[in-house]
Amino acid sequence: MNVTRCFIAMAVTDEVKRRAQNLINILAASEADVKWVETHNMHITLSFLGDVTPEETVEISRAAMRGAEQVSSFDFTIAGPGAFPDIERPRTLWLGLSQGAEQFCQMQSAIAEELAAIGYPETARKFHPHLSLGRIKRPTPQLKNLTELLKEYADYEAGVSPAMEASIYASQLERRGPKYTLIGHAELG
Template sequence: MAKTRTFIAVEAADGIHAHAQQAIGRLRPLAQNVKWVEPENLHWTLQFLGDLTDEEIAEVCRRVKKVVSRLEPFSISASGVGAFPKVDRPRTLWLGIGEGADEFCELQSTIQQSLEDLGFRGELRKYVPHLTLGRVSSSGPPQSSLTEELDHLSDLPRGQMAVDEVTVYASRLARSGATYVPLSHTRLGG
C-alpha cells in the first residue's frame, strides 16, 4: 500500500517570502554547507505526520477541517532569525514569530490534540513556531561568522501576515529537492 509523506502547515504570504529571502541573502555568503529552502516551499509547520495511507490522510483532513473552522483568523509578525538546536550550533536556520505567537501555538496545539487518538503524538520539546530557511549539513567546520550574523538578526522584524488558512500537504522527495503538494485547505472561521 502506497504511503504519502504528509505535514500540516500555514503557507507563508508574499510579504513573508520577501523578508525570508532577504534573510537568506544575508546568511548565504556566511554558510557554504546549508541547503536553503526554495521560495515556493516556505511555510510555517504546524505538525509533521510522516508517511500516511490515503485513508489516514482523509481522516487527518477531516479532523483538521473540523477544528480549524472553529478558530478565528489572526495576524502574526515574523520577527528574528534563529537556529535549532542553538545559535552557536546551528542545524536548522529559521524565521520566528513575534506578535501572534501565542495564537499560533494555540492553533498548533488544537490541531495536535485533535489527531492524538489517531496515534500522532506531539514532540516532547516545546513547540516553537518557525519558518525553516535552511538546513546546515553536518559536514564542514563550525562557522563563527554565521553565528555572529544570527545574533545580529535575532530581533529583526520580518513582515506581517494573516493566518486565515491551514493546509495539509504531501511532500514528494526527489534528488532536486522536495515538492509540496496541497491535499486540503481549511479556512479559519469556516
C-alpha cells in the same frame, strides 16, 4: 501499499517569503555549508505526520478542520532569526514570530488534539512556531561567520501574514529537494 508523506502547515505571504529570501542571501555570505529552503517551499509546519495512506489523508483533513475551527483567524509577524538547538550550535536556521505566537500555539495544540484522537500522537517536543530557512549540512569554520550574522540581524523582520487556514500537504522527496502538493484546507473559526 500507496503511501504519501504528509504534513500540516500555515502558508505565509509572498512578501514574507521575499524578505526571508533576502535574509537567506545575507546569511549565505557566511559561506557556511547550509542547505537553504527554496522560497516556494517556505511555510510554518504545524504537524508532520509521516507516511499515510489516501484513506488516512481524509481523516487527517477532517481532524485538522475540527482543530482549526476552534481558533479565530489572526495575523502573525515573522521576525527574529534563530537556530535549533541554539545560535552557538546551529543545526536548523529559522525566523521566529514576534507577534501571534500564542494564537499559533493554540491553533497547533487544537489540531494536535484532534489528530491524537484519530491515532496520531503529539510530539514530546514543545511546539515553537518558526519559518525554516535552512539546515547545516556539516560544521565548517565558516559557521562562526554565520553565528555572527545571526546575531547582527537579530531584529530582522520579514513581515505580517494572515492566519486564516491551515493547509494539508503531500511531500515528495526528489533529487532537487522536496516537492509539496496541497491536498486540503482547514479554515480557522
